[in-house]
Amino acid sequence: MGKLQAFEIAFDKKKEVYSPGDSITGTVTIKVSQPLQCKAIKVNCNGFCGITSKVNDTSWTMEEQYFNSTLSVADKGTLKQGEHTFPFKFLVPATAPTSFEGNYGRIIYRVRAFFDTPRFAKDYSTEKPFYLLSLLNLNEVPDIWGTCSSAVTQQFTYMLVKTGTVVLKAHTDMKGYTAGQIIQVTANIHNQSGKTTGNMAASLMQRVTYETKKPTHDVRTIAEVEGGVVKAGKEVEWKEQIIVPPLPQSSLAGCELIKIEYFVKVNLKSPEVQLTLPVHIGNVSLDKKLHPSKKAAPPSTEDAPASTSTPDTSASASTPTLPPRPAPKPAPRPAPRSRMSSHNSPSAPSAEYHPGAEGGTPMNDDFPNKRQSQLVSPNAFSYAPGLFFPQSQLPSGPAAVPSGPPFSSSAGATAPYPVNGASSMPTPLIMPPNYSTSAYPQEAPPSYDESCNT
Numbered sequence: 001m002g003k004l005q006a007f008e009i010a011f012d013k014k015k016e017v018y019s020p021g022d023s024i025t026g027t028v029t030i031k032v033s034q035p036l037q038c039k040a041i042k043v044n045c046n047g048f049c050g051i052t053s054k055v056n057d058t059s060w061t062m063e064e065q066y067f068n069s070t071l072s073v074a075d076k077g078t079l080k081q082g083e084h085t086f087p088f089k090f091l092v093p094a095t096a097p098t099s100f101e102g103n104y105g106r107i108i109y110r111v112r113a114f115f116d117t118p119r120f121a122k123d124y125s126t127e128k129p130f131y132l133l134s135l136l137n138l139n140e141v142p143d144i145w146g147t148c149s150s151a152v153t154q155q156f157t158y159m160l161v162k163t164g165t166v167v168l169k170a171h172t173d174m175k176g177y178t179a180g181q182i183i184q185v186t187a188n189i190h191n192q193s194g195k196t197t198g199n200m201a202a203s204l205m206q207r208v209t210y211e212t213k214k215p216t217h218d219v220r221t222i223a224e225v226e227g228g229v230v231k232a233g234k235e236v237e238w239k240e241q242i243i244v245p246p247l248p249q250s251s252l253a254g255c256e257l258i259k260i261e262y263f264v265k266v267n268l269k270s271p272e273v274q275l276t277l278p279v280h281i282g283n284v285s286l287d288k289k290l291h292p293s294k295k296a297a298p299p300s301t302e303d304a305p306a307s308t309s310t311p312d313t314s315a316s317a318s319t320p321t322l323p324p325r326p327a328p329k330p331a332p333r334p335a336p337r338s339r340m341s342s343h344n345s346p347s348a349p350s351a352e353y354h355p356g357a358e359g360g361t362p363m364n365d366d367f368p369n370k371r372q373s374q375l376v377s378p379n380a381f382s383y384a385p386g387l388f389f390p391q392s393q394l395p396s397g398p399a400a401v402p403s404g405p406p407f408s409s410s411a412g413a414t415a416p417y418p419v420n421g422a423s424s425m426p427t428p429l430i431m432p433p434n435y436s437t438s439a440y441p442q443e444a445p446p447s448y449d450e451s452c453n454t
Contacts, residue, residue, distance in 0.1 A: 006031035006083070009043075009111055009128040017131045020254075021094040024130065028073065028113045031083040039116040041074035045090040046112075047132070049097070051105030051210045051257050060105075061212055064257050066096045092132065097254035099131045103218050104210040105258050107132075136249040136282035138176035139290045147171050148277045156193070156271035164193020168273050170202075170266040176280040183242040183279065187266050190235040198270030201226045202240045205276075206247070209259040222247065222262075230268075250280045 011026040018024060028043055046068040050060030073086035090111070100107040109132050115124040138144055149171035157163050166189065173184035185202045203224040210216040223242050230236050242264070252258055262281050267274030 003032050003034050003036045004030070004115070004124055005033050007113065007115060007124055007126045009113055009126060011111075011128070011130065015130075017133055018092055020092055020096045020132060020134050022092050024090045024092060024111065026088060026111070028086045028088065029083065030079065030086070030115065032079050032081055034081050036079045037077075037118050038074065038079060039076050039118060040072055040114075041086060042070055042072050042114045042116070043086070043088040044068070044070045044112045044114070045088075045110075047092075047096055047107070047109040049100075049105065049107045049255055049257050051212055051216075053104065053210075053212050053214070053216055055103050057104075062257060064255065066254070067093050095254045096132055096134070097252045098134045098249065100248060100252060100255075100258060100260075102208050102210070102258065104208075104212075104216050107252065107255060107258070133283075134253060135284055136251060136253075136280075137284040138178070138280060138282040138286050139284065141176060141280055141282070144176050144280065144286065145291055146175060147173060148175050148279065150275040150277055152273060152275045154271060154273040158193070158195045158271075162194065164191075164195060164271075166191055166193065166197065166268065166271060166273050168266065168268065168275060170264075170275055170277060172264055172277050172279060174279075174286060176282055176286050177244045178282055178285040179244050179246045181244050181285060183244060183264060185240045185242065185264060185266065185277075187238045187240070188235070189230045189238065189268065191230040191232060194232045196232055197230045197268050199226055199229055200238055200266070200268050202242060203265045203267075204242050204244065204279075205263050205265050207261045207263070209261070211257050211259070244281065247281050249282050 006029060008029045009026060010029065011024065024045060028041070030041070047066040048068075049064040049066075050058070050062070052059060052061050069090050071088055071090070073088060088111070092109075096109075097107055099109060108129065110127050110129045112125060112127040117123055149169070151167070151169040153165060153167050155163060155165050168187065168189055170185060170187040173186075177183055183204065187200065187202070189197070189200060191197055201224060204222040206220050206222050208218040210218070223245060225240050225242055227238055227240065247262075248260060250260055250262055252260060262279050264277040264279060265274055266277070
């Protein structure tokens with residue numbers, strides 16, 4: 001760099017992750033080997049979103065700016081030999097969205113410094129990114145309480161001339177989750193045909209929509225678990241669980257160009273039958289204490305206590321009063337019979353084992369048991385390099401979420417996302433890996449019924 005030996009930006013306390021409304025403070029350090037003339041030294045802080053229709057292209061077709069502030073820290077003059085430090089301070093708007101990096105767009109925040117020299121001389125510049133995290137509290141999401149359910153009926157042809165029907169119903173135990181939590185998926189498959197189905201599977205999917213002139217949809221499988229098959233004429237209840245890996249939150253409040261959605265896809269491999277269950281991924285988990293309680297219904301007049309008025313003594317004298325009869329106890333219900341063989345097993349361990357939740361065929365050497373078979377896509381960590389699992393939520397076994405390589409300060413990398421809002425704890429940082437695109441989910445057949453129960 002010749003006369004200029006160092007030109008660096010440093011944030012106070014080496015902080016790199018901020019929240020909307022925070023102040024960003026730091027210093028610009030310049031070291032020169034001999035006196036150097038300058039016209040001005042300026043520091044700029046800006047945040048913006050850029051999207052494109054080409055993968056990993058930074059020639060943005062559309063942009064959205066959140067703030068852009070410039071501060072002059074030195075006027076025209078001469079810098080003496082040695083090291084010089086210039087402090088700066090900026091305020092991040094409270095409406096700025098969370099940092100993000102995807103295949104077709106980014107939300108970037110950075111501080112840049114400019115050293116302007118006299119005419120015909122060389123100018124210098126440097127920059128340093130920082131990351132913004134606006135926590136998504138699931139308790140504040142509308143219509144978040146309850147379960148999400150869906151059902152689909154699919155007719156298909158097999159052996160050229162025969163037809164059959166498969167009825168698939170499924171639901172999740174909640175509508176919102178944070179990293180490290182478990183999505184409990186329950187599916188009911190009724191095979192009303194003479195052919196054994198293919199394997200059943202449940203997947204956590206991510207769909208990112210980039211609002212270009214023609215919206216671009218990037219759909220990826222985050223994690224997948226797979227079960228067995230359903231024999232001809234059988235009905236199976238399948239219970240499965242998916243561990244939520246580190247992921248960016250469902251919504252990017254304040255951003256109009258990028259939309260993030262998650263859903264659980266439950267499907268059969270053959271015939272091709274599937275349904276989707278939308279879910280939210282946030283930073284602060286649901287608190288049952290905040291669930292809006294239903295008001296108790298007022299007692300009916302039939303159950304109301306007797307009137308407090310003075311009884312008719314003449315009537316009571318002629319008619320003896322009998323003590324009330326106790327209500328008869330209902331007969332005990334017989335235990336339901338399992339429809340499936342006791343030799344079958346679910347594809348992954350559930351919280352509680354229920355008879356009948358089998359895959360439909362015995363697991364043998366030719367058909368390996370796929371219990372604990374959650375597969376986590378390496379792209380699941382693309383946007384969230386700072387998520388971690390607290391000790392109380394560390395998954396174990398083959399489904400444990402791996403950690404990634406250390407963080408690099410390259411521009412455009414994404415922000416850390418702490419679990420359950422525990423941002424004060426130190427977090428390992430994971431770099432986003434390469435991306436792979438996938439097709440948009442298939443449309444559901446006409447006989448499709450979906451509902452989210454509250």
